[in-house]
Amino acid sequence: MACDCNRIHNVVPQLKFSPYTSKNLEVRGNMDRTYNLNGGFKPTTKRFADLDGPDFYPTPRWATFALIDNEKFKGDIWECACGDGAMSQVLSETGERIISSDLYNRGFGEIGHDFLSTERSSPNIITNPPFNSAEGFVATALRQAQGKFALLLRLAFLEGANRSRTIFHKHPPSRVWVFSERITFYPKGMKVTGSGTTAYAWFVWDKDHAGPTELAWFKPGYKQRYA
Numbered sequence: 588m589a590c591d592c593n594r595i596h597n598v599v600p601q602l603k604f605s606p607y608t609s610k611n612l613e614v615r616g617n618m619d620r621t622y623n624l625n626g627g628f629k630p631t632t633k634r635f636a637d638l639d640g641p642d643f644y645p646t647p648r649w650a651t652f653a654l655i656d657n658e659k660f661k662g663d664i665w666e667c668a669c670g671d672g673a674m675s676q677v678l679s680e681t682g683e684r685i686i687s688s689d690l691y692n693r694g695f696g697e698i699g700h701d702f703l704s705t706e707r708s709s710p711n712i713i714t715n716p717p718f719n720s721a722e723g724f725v726a727t728a729l730r731q732a733q734g735k736f737a738l739l740l741r742l743a744f745l746e747g748a749n750r751s752r753t754i755f756h757k758h759p760p761s762r763v764w765v766f767s768e769r770i771t772f773y774p775k776g777m778k779v780t781g782s783g784t785t786a787y788a789w790f791v792w793d794k795d796h797a798g799p800t801e802l803a804w805f806k807p808g809y810k811q812r813y814a
């Protein structure tokens with residue numbers, strides 16, 4: 588990686604990728620019923636309104652630039668919950684072919700493709716998944732990504748007894764990139780004011796990675812540079 592950020596190594600055991608069934612994660616259809624268990628999930632008011640719905644919050648472009656500035660992706664990249672293309676457009680800066688799809692019609696990419704039940708594979712998968720199906724997206728991406736996948740998730744996704752059991756002890760991420768600057772998510776069209784109160788991180792699973800999970804921090808400045 589190009590970045591010379593501070594890094595520490597944690598003690599999460601390194602395990603091989605293996606098929607990860609929806610059954611293990613107790614995913615039912617579009618909604619992960621375990622999502623609110625164990626007190627780990629406390630969405631901001633801004634995202635709370637859409638908890639039971641399709642959860643459409645476009646990612647500010649700087650947050651995607653931070654990822655591609657620090658992680659290399661070789662081959663096609665599938666943005667599998669593309670919304671209005673906010674993330675896909677930045678991903679095209681990698682020079683790789685970007686495939687975009689979404690379950691709902693957001694006016695961009697292929698419509699009606701449910702990632703949770705997909706049979707499609709791709710060398711790379713990158714998205715900001717709907718919060719209410721985050722575990723299901725991890726499970727599906729573990730199965731369908733041939734090389735690397737990156738999900739933008741709350742930093743607090745790291746905690747929780749259920750996730751510890753079903754994800755982190757079996758399939759720890761290769762790297763976790765913590766944002767130094769806060770991301771503010773707004774429903775599309777809403778005027779952006781103030782700064783966010785929730786910490787986010789890019790969680791990266793890389794089949795070429797050996798060793799324990801790396802924890803890394805983005806240097807401050809992406810927000811201003813790619814506003």
Ligand SMILES: C[S@@+](CC[C@H](N)C(=O)[O-])C[C@H]1O[C@@H](n2cnc3c(N)ncnc32)[C@H](O)[C@@H]1O
Binds near residue numbers: 617642669715
């Ligand atoms: C938080 S938004 C992020 C949009 C886009 N990835 C971005 O970062 O700008 C989540 C998106 O997931 C889509 N979505 C919800 N459930 C889905 C599913 N099962 N399969 C594919 N897309 C889904 C929603 O329609 C919404 O566009």
